Amino acid sequence: MKIPLSYSFRNLWTRRLTTILTMLGVALVVFVFVASLMLADGLKKTLVSTGLDENVIAIRRSSQTEVQSGVNREQANILRAAPEVETKPDGTPVVTNDMVVLISLPKRVSQQPSNVVIRGVSPLAMEMRPQVKLIEGGLWKTGTQEIIIGKSIQQRFEGCDLNGTMRFGSTDWKIVGVFDAGKTGFDSEVWGDADIIAPAFRRDGFSSVTMRLRPGADVEALKTRIESDPRLTVELKREKQYYADQSRTLALFINILGTLVSVVFSLGAMIGAMITMYAAVSNRTTEIGTLRALGFRRRSVLGAFLFEAILLSFLGGLMGVAASSLMQFVRISTTNWDTFAELAFHFNVTPGIILSGVAFAVVMGIVGGFLPAIRASRLKIVDALRSA
């Protein structure tokens, strides 16, 4: 016969202080665990959603990032003439030649300088990246020293306001618009006309060439052809892959640190749960004896105590998950180690992360509660009844 579940509930309620302390311990561990998963996921998601499936990007071979890359005009012209590239009705290839430099700007709050991406683009860039939407002001006029800035830049950096000016490359640039690029890397960038920005930094040529491919184009064939073309020194990547690669180092670091910390912390929480459950068993020796005398099996006693431990950690886990899901409203901005530029991203919560947080808590409960439950079930009826 099974011991009613309400028995376990009531026991937890009777020892409220101890129950709450143990639950808080589990909640803290789950919070740290879930928050670090959310952070790594948010970083990846931000970078992955920066790229589009239909776009490919060419950068100089083994240069890893646009900032280090260089593609000259001649190569850019060969690339845009590829037959796989989508064209407008008038025959213009849907391509943007980007010129990317980093400049350092002071942050609004801390005044600490941080690196910001300045991206000079071709006229079709806005059309090729529909995730970038103008929300205030207008676009730059071709051939002028006008720029538009991402929403995250406007919020985080000193002096980055609509109609303000920014100074870089010995030139004053007028901020004529603000764009919202959602949760993508572009939101942390400044955009302008590549033909004006490149000369300001005394650059001839570009950093990367991004091309939209015709539907059904064979990317692998294009890649092989371009990378074996002796006139070209570039490598071709799907845009999504290119940006996903940039989350590598930082996401790995967050994951390793988060896992290490959670595992060590969970040892603490499991020990906490074990102490609580052992105390619960020793305080209730007579009670357990009575239950056994009434005819409850050892198995039922084991089950009841294990259930109590699981319930304890499950509730703690829920608290932890609830607290950490509040973190999704928090935005983190830090230097991405792969690009050396400041990037803003959110904690991102997914059903999978919530599930693993709760599962983690339950595992802590099982491990912490198992030995005490065994002890409870092993008590001899006579000894237990006599102990009071």
Added chain:
Amino acid sequence: MKIFKLIYKNTLRHPLRTILTILGIAVAVFAFGIIRTIIDAWYAGVEASAQNRLVTRSAVSLVMPLPLSYREQISKLPGVLKVGNANWFGGIYKDPKNFFANFAVDENYLDMYPEFIVPADQREQYLKERNACVVGRKLAEKYGWKVGDRVQLIGTIFPGDWDFIIRGIYRGAEKGTDETAFLFRWDYLNERVREMSPDDADNVGWYMVQIAGNADAAAMSQQIDTLFKNSFAETLTETERAFQQSFVAMSGTIILAMRVISIVVIFIILLVLANTIAMSARERLSEYAVLKTLGFRPFHLIGLISGESMLIALLGFVVGMILMIFAVQGLGVFINENLGSFFPVFELKDQTIVMAFGAAILVAVVAALFPVWRAVKMKIADGLRQIG
């Protein structure tokens, strides 16, 4: 004296519970120490930097070069002892995963870094050969390099394959010196760049300026920056320490997160210990009533409860410290092999031990507060009536 015996006996009353609590605290102390050590590793570069060296770089951002002609102009300033120039090379050894710092430096550089100890004969050889390089001891150990070995790096910023011959292995003069750098000759870099793209030759990443010991670093920095004000490439000069600090600041958010975690872990210690003390005190309320009847004063009870709390916390601290000393060594080996170039120095600081000790004492006091308050306030009659 009786009270100490009582504390000791009380602590041993539930040996399993006491051992678990000590273990719980030890794990948390251990986690605290590891996280602090990781944070310290971040600041190792800042600590190792000298106050009499200034770094002059482009005011736009670190990726923007400065002209070679600045070298002459800076060295003419009064108070400047020596000027060296360097370029970040960012080469890859076989695979992008094998990251280590590699940069091109001119002939003055090694003189300005007395903390990099290169044997005199090796140094002479290095200065004789164009494609010679000097590598740190730890880096050489990691890849099994010996003097005379040939090493090829793949350029990311400077395209192509670059062959070097190891002519020297340096050792750090102090514990905090980075022994994972790869230095090669700036003239070799410049020569090849001139062949490939003459426009990019004679570009310098940053200048290292050694100033007289008694010179005012801030005034000197200002003087250098004024020299190039309103030129195409304006400069930003700061002490090497401030320069290193600005690198650390880029990852400020991550470091902040780790600091928060190191405080959270103290709360976990608190929860585990508070739970145990509260539990024990609750079981012994009737004994406290007996003690009160016998004429023991409140301060005896305070001593009894907080003494037990203190004893357990201190034992936990000692066990945690022993764990930590071994782990930092073990982890040090692991980090050296895998992340050595990100964290060249990974060592336990005395300060960390003191902080962990302080945290253990504080936690012991806080954990005893509520049980002490309850035991002191309790009426004797209520206490005697209490059933555990």
